[in-house]
Amino acid sequence: MKARLVQAGLFLAVCTVAAAGEPARTARKPLELSAEFAAARDEIAPRAAEELWKKIPWKTSLLEARQVAAREGKPIFLWSMDGHPLCLG
Amino acid sequence: MAVDRVSAFNDPEVIRLLQTEFVPAAVDGGLMRRRKDPEGDFYRRFADTQARYAAAADGTSLAVKTWAPSPHLNKWMKEALARFAALPNSSRKPAVDPAEVGKSTRPVPPAGGLVLTVTSRLLKGHEVASAANQECARLPAYDRVWLTRAEWQRLLPRGEKSFEVDASLVRKLVRFHTIDIIGRTRPPWPDASVKSCSLTGETLPGTAGATDVRLRGTWAVEGASKPGPTLGPDDGRVKLDLAVEGVLRYEAAAQQITQLDLVAHGPYVKAGRPARIGFHFRLAGSEGADGVPPWAVDRHHLYGDYPTYYAK
Numbered sequence: 001m002k003a004r005l006v007q008a009g010l011f012l013a014v015c016t017v018a019a020a021g022e023p024a025r026t027a028r029k030p031l032e033l034s035a036e037f038a039a040a041r042d043e044i045a046p047r048a049a050e051e052l053w054k055k056i057p058w059k060t061s062l063l064e065a066r067q068v069a070a071r072e073g074k075p076i077f078l079w080s081m082d083g084h085p086l087c088l089g
Numbered sequence: 090m091a092v093d094r095v096s097a098f099n100d101p102e103v104i105r106l107l108q109t110e111f112v113p114a115a116v117d118g119g120l121m122r123r124r125k126d127p128e129g130d131f132y133r134r135f136a137d138t139q140a141r142y143a144a145a146a147d148g149t150s151l152a153v154k155t156w157a158p159s160p161h162l163n164k165w166m167k168e169a170l171a172r173f174a175a176l177p178n179s180s181r182k183p184a185v186d187p188a189e190v191g192k193s194t195r196p197v198p199p200a201g202g203l204v205l206t207v208t209s210r211l212l213k214g215h216e217v218a219s220a221a222n223q224e225c226a227r228l229p230a231y232d233r234v235w236l237t238r239a240e241w242q243r244l245l246p247r248g249e250k251s252f253e254v255d256a257s258l259v260r261k262l263v264r265f266h267t268i269d270i271i272g273r274t275r276p277p278w279p280d281a282s283v284k285s286c287s288l289t290g291e292t293l294p295g296t297a298g299a300t301d302v303r304l305r306g307t308w309a310v311e312g313a314s315k316p317g318p319t320l321g322p323d324d325g326r327v328k329l330d331l332a333v334e335g336v337l338r339y340e341a342a343a344q345q346i347t348q349l350d351l352v353a354h355g356p357y358v359k360a361g362r363p364a365r366i367g368f369h370f371r372l373a374g375s376e377g378a379d380g381v382p383p384w385a386v387d388r389h390h391l392y393g394d395y396p397t398y399y400a401k
Contacts, residue, residue, distance in 0.1 A: 030348055031293075031301055031336035040354040044210045044367040046229045053098035056107045058115045058377035063128050063190045065114035070146035070185040075173040077111040077166070078142040080118035080132075086378035087231045087270075 058086060097162055106166050111143070115377070128193040143169035145176055147183040196382040199399075201238035203346060204373040206231065207266050212354065212365040230271045233373060233383045234262065237399055241346060245300060245339055246292045254288040254304065262286075263308045265385040265398060267329060267353060267368055277385055282312030288333060298342055304335035308353055328358040329366070348372070 033041060059065040062078065069076045079085045098104065107113045118139055121132045134148035143151040143166065152169040154162065173181065198204050210229045236258075243255035263286040268275045288306035310329040335351030354367035373379040385398050 028296060028299065031303075031338055031350070033334055033336060033350060033352060037334040037352045037354075040212075040367050041350065041352045041369050043212055044208055044229065044352070044354070044369045046208065049099070050228060052104065054376060054378070055104050056098060056113050058113050060115060060377050060380045061128070061190065061193065061195065062114050062116055062121070062132055063193055065112045066131060066146050066185055067187060067190060069112040070183050072112070073178075073182045074110060074112050075151055075169060076142075076144050076146065077107060077113045077169075078132075078136060078144065079113070079115045080121065080136050080142065081139045082117070082119035083270075083384070084117040084381045085115045087233075087381055087384060 053086075060084075060086070100163060102163050103166065106163070106170075110170055111166070117381075124194060126192055126194040127189045128195065141165075143173070145173060145180045145183075146185060147180045149176060149180050196386050198235050199237040203234075203236040203238075203241040203349075204379065205234040205236070205349065205370050206373045206379055207234055207368055207370045209267075209269070209271060209366065209368045211271055211357075212367050226271060228271070231378060232266060232270065232385075233379065233381060234266055234370065235383055235386065235398075240399070244290070244302070244304075244337060244346070244349075246290055246302060250292050252290050252292075254290055254306075256286070259286045259288045259306070259308075261398070262288075262370075263310065265383065266370070267308060267310065267331065268384075269357070269359070269366065270384060271366075278310050279312060282310050282327075284309040284311050290337075296338070298340060299347075300339040300341070302337040302339075304333070304337060304351060306333040307331065308333055326358075326361075329355070330357075331355040331366075331368070335370070346372070 032038065058079075059068070062076075065076050065078075068074075098107075116132065118132075118136065121129055122137065123129070124132070131148060135144040135150040136142045136153075139155065141154045141162070143153075145151065151172045152165060154165050208229050208231055211226050240258050240261070243258045246252050260280075260283060263278065263283050264280065265277045268277060286306070286308050288304055290302045290304050293301040293303055308329070308331040310327065312327060331353040332355050333351065333353040336348065337346060337351075338348040339345070340347045349370065349372050351370040352367065353370075355365065357364045357366040383398070
């Protein structure tokens with residue numbers, strides 16, 4: 001019993017040392033903008049209601065769409081605009 | 090387009106049909122009509138203008154709709170599905186050469202490069218006052234930035250605490266990616282219209298294994314904004330004064346920029362009307378729209394003598 005406790009203690013000690021030496025990568029905090037620019041970023045950011053179209057799995061390669069359509073036996077729905085429809089305002 | 094995106098594709102039934110019954114694709118028809126490759130050839134078999142199309146994989150046209158709000162789109166899609174179901178199997182599941190995908194001449198990002206998404210928006214309280222299309226004016230526009238390896242490495246310090254980001258790179262961001270594509274198409278700003286484009290980096294103290302940088306600058310554009318004949322209204326004299334701030338993290342082990350957030354915002358005057366506009370640059374994700382080339386790429390047919398996109 002005492003030997004097992006010692007073993008457990010040693011194991012815990014090894015883990016603690018290993019964790020202390022672990023690079024900060026896993027706990028790396030993202031960099032923050034200043035308050036003014038974070039607010040501007042948040043104002044520019046699209047709202048959820050403006051991006052429901054992103055729930056659709058759009059292919060931007062018509063040939064890739066064709067491959068999938070042929071394999072799965074589905075029709076292609078193509079949205080074509082002058083200027084990419086997923087991009088311009 | 091923004092209004093179309095939001096209105097036509099916010100219907101749950103339309104979304105469901107596109108998720109489950111169709112293979113949805115979105116393309117720039119203006120470029121596709123001119124493409125001399127298998128992708129352009131396939132496009133021209135059933136499409137030729139701005140519209141929604143339903144087609145089988147062998148190119149059989151099922152339906153065309155130039156514009157439709159979502160209830161009509163819903164009905165139109167179901168009619169197309171019924172026509173598709175009536176096709177022979179050879180049309181519904183044709184043999185298609187998998188190698189043809191590799192023969193497309195669509196632009197691709199430079200190898201080893203960096204792709205950013207840039208979202209732009211007329212800021213609150215100023216959108217209605219400034220845009221011809223008031224509905225579009227309230228919605229964001231999206232573009233992408235493609236940087237070569239040499240370009241994105243110019244965002245990094247070379248041992249100094251404070252440094253000026255390479256002027257040609259900053260000028261590229263200003264000329265090509267602070268254009269107002271909200272509700273319209275625009276050419277890049279002429280070189281002479283860029284009055285200032287500074288960006289200074291400051292190396293931040295220590296994150297182990299990473300280089301963190303704060304970026305600050307000012308970007309100013311002023312000049313005539315008269316697009317080509319097909320590109321929408323002439324905005325007369327345009328003035329843009331942007332304050333810029335960003336953060337960037339470069340991870341040495343991965344040799345990659347793993348965070349980039351850059352915001353430029355400020356007053357924007359066009360045709361004598363004041364507005365405020367904002368641009369947010371960040372690392373692109375893996376969504377479909379993030380794979381679309383920058384608006385600025387491949388636009389020679391619209392802009393004639395076109396400035397080179399990649400900074401020298």
